[in-house]
Amino acid sequence: xxxxxxxxxxxxxxxxxxxxxxxxxAWDIAPIIQDFSMNALRIKPLLDQLKxxxxxxxxxxxxxxxxxLTAQQELDxxxxxxxxFEDQPEKLTLAFDSYSRWEALxxxxxxxxxxxxxxxxxxxxxxxxxxxSVNASxxxxxRQYISDLASQKEExxxxxxxxxxxxxxxxxxxxxxxxxxxK
Numbered sequence: 001x002x003x004x005x006x007x008x009x010x011x012x013x014x015x016x017x018x019x020x021x022x023x024x025x026a027w028d029i030a031p032i033i034q035d036f037s038m039n040a041l042r043i044k045p046l047l048d049q050l051k052x053x054x055x056x057x058x059x060x061x062x063x064x065x066x067x068x069l070t071a072q073q074e075l076d077x078x079x080x081x082x083x084x085f086e087d088q089p090e091k092l093t094l095a096f097d098s099y100s101r102w103e104a105l106x107x108x109x110x111x112x113x114x115x116x117x118x119x120x121x122x123x124x125x126x127x128x129x130x131x132x133s134v135n136a137s138x139x140x141x142x143r144q145y146i147s148d149l150a151s152q153k154e155e156x157x158x159x160x161x162x163x164x165x166x167x168x169x170x171x172x173x174x175x176x177x178x179x180x181x182x183k
Contacts, residue, residue, distance in 0.1 A: 026089045029145055033089065033098070036138040037082040040075065040102075042131045043109070046124065047072060050112060055119035064115050071108035077101050092153055095146045102139060106132060 052064040078101040085094040109132050117125035 029089045030086055032138055032141050032145075033082055033086045036098075036102075036135055036142065037079060037086070039131075039135045039138065040078060040082070040105075042134070043075060043105075043128070046128045046131055047075065047112075049124055050116055050128075051120060052112075052115065055115055058119050060115060060119045064112070064119075067108055067111050067115075071105065071112055074101060074105040074108060078105055090149075092146065092149050095142065095149060099139075099142050099146055102135070102142075 047068070050068055052060070052068040055064050056062055078098065081094065081098045081101050085091070085098045088094055109128060113125040113128040113132075115125075116122075116128060
């Protein structure tokens, strides 16, 4: 029993370390993350061309200015989060952070693209939207990766939980150790 239990725990630990077949390995997801980040960099020069202060002078709502500043910050946050995620692709929290930052950026960019079309240059609005849509496949792959990674983590947790319950049961059935008296 003393040999079997450590071997069983070792085999469960080794099994838990291997990624589920549906989850891409770190070296498979890394190029997707890099591509995602590189495509996002194309948005920055387009954002720099936007002039929301001129839009406001033309009668646009003042909220475009704050949307513009927020979009710049969200792009920076997204790029930082993808860099961290690229370094640790097995972390579900980092994957979700990158995904949610991209989603937040998307909302801002849609608003700014509409504003650019209406108050500045329709082509600039289209370019901004196009630069964002280039990442559609990366966005979909990241969403699938998050789903697969979450499933894998749930499976690992279930194995650990079952093993912990089994060990508690084994320990509960053992006779208490006899106290050693003084000699």
